[in-house]
Amino acid sequence: MILKKVYGFIPQLPSSDCSLLPHNHYWIASKHIVTPNGTISGAVEIKQGGIISIVAEENWHVNPWFTTVVNYGEAVVMPGFIDVHAHLDDPGRTEWEGFPSGTKAAAAGGVTTLIDMPLNSAPSTVSEEALKLKVQAAEGRVYVDVGFWGGLVPENAENATSLERLLDAGVLGLKSFMVPSGINDFPMTTSAHIKEALPTLARYKRPLLVHAEVLLDHDGKLEPEDGVDNARSYSTYLKTRPASMEEAAINQLITLTKETRAGGSAEGAHLHIVHLSDARTSLNLIKEAKRRGDSITVETCPHYLAFAAEDIPDGDTRFKCAPPIRDAANKEKLWDALLGGDIDMLSSDHSPAEPEMKLLDEGNFLKAWGGISSLQFVLPATWTYGRKYGITFEQLASWWSEKPAKLAGLNTKGAIAIGNQADIVVWEPDLEFDLDNDYPVHVKHPSISAYMGSRLAGKVLATFVRGNLVYKEGNHASLACALPILHR
């Protein structure tokens, strides 16, 4: 448990509503501090929101009378998680999620930075004007830092000036869909649109994230004929989105990524495949492209690593997402790929909706909203399901902090390192808890989270954003003082 000692002989600052720890110069001590150079026993010195020194225990000699120390004992001190794939739906669909609720859930889950997806809010973030609305909505309302992906849609793909304006306005990169997105003002792009946009992204050196599924039958139907199959069965839904849809999309994409190599027309651009579910042919295609030297990375999400299609109860639409959760053997292959480095990073794809849209009573997998609500549970979920594979704290930091920071171009985040912002999560790996109705939930719609009802290990004790203690054992700072992040 947490051994908290705060020596306070220096005059304390007046209590700040931004932080549950009213100091701007202090040390965090622990037996397990995860740094890029390995896990050490020692202390991290934080001043004015930044990390100014990291000292191993044997070299740490501070005068306790003049120093503020928060000692977390055996608990793990890690870089805060960076979730590069979350739908916060603000402005415009705040009844689904929102900046205050989503960033509180993030803080409770050890996430210190979110990159917000350009769709599910209204308007979608596809123009400079829409980005301005996003930033306005985020100001003074976020408990963790929030950056923004812009949307690549046919309209701006065909109009380099409007794409440049969106990039100039500060999105960290772009995101597009190769299938209908489910959101009317976010139409899908073809590989021809993507090809057209890549040279612009190359000039800006920013990534394109792609939802990689394509329609296979040319009449554009994703769903089987009504009544042909039982819509309450997950296997029916699975048949509507076979792995071949991911494979076909990725096949198209890796033709384009050839141009990201040195001397290519898109040298400097980077392609990132979001939420890979198919660990078979699709994954092999990505591996092959990486081997050739293409600039390409891939993420998967905890729900693909935690659940298997055959275990999803009939009618339990909390598990509906796209691409779908596949069979248990596929899940094992995803773990192999993650552990072997072929999958680069993890993200939540947190995509809640109003509970009615999940049609939990009817349990119709074909009609329910596709999206998993998970933001607050990504740390314990990754740890709980990963422990049996022997995952390490360093791997967690790589998948959830270092690689995501690199993708989003966040140079001063993603590692406990001198000069970085003090974005830190403190958590207890052996502490287990039941996600039942007594659990103090911070998600907006707990009834639709696929994790409710499970027992998880790995409890978040404290979350620091830029040195502010924004979450501590169920409590949040009273003011939302984290920041919108724009590309500079």
Ligand SMILES: NC(=O)N[C@H]1NC(=O)NC1=O
């Ligand atoms: N619009 C939206 O959030 N879609 C997401 N949901 C999901 O399950 N996959 C997605 O791409």
Ligand SMILES: [Zn+2]
């Ligand atoms: Zn998607």
Ligand SMILES: [Zn+2]
């Ligand atoms: Zn998504």
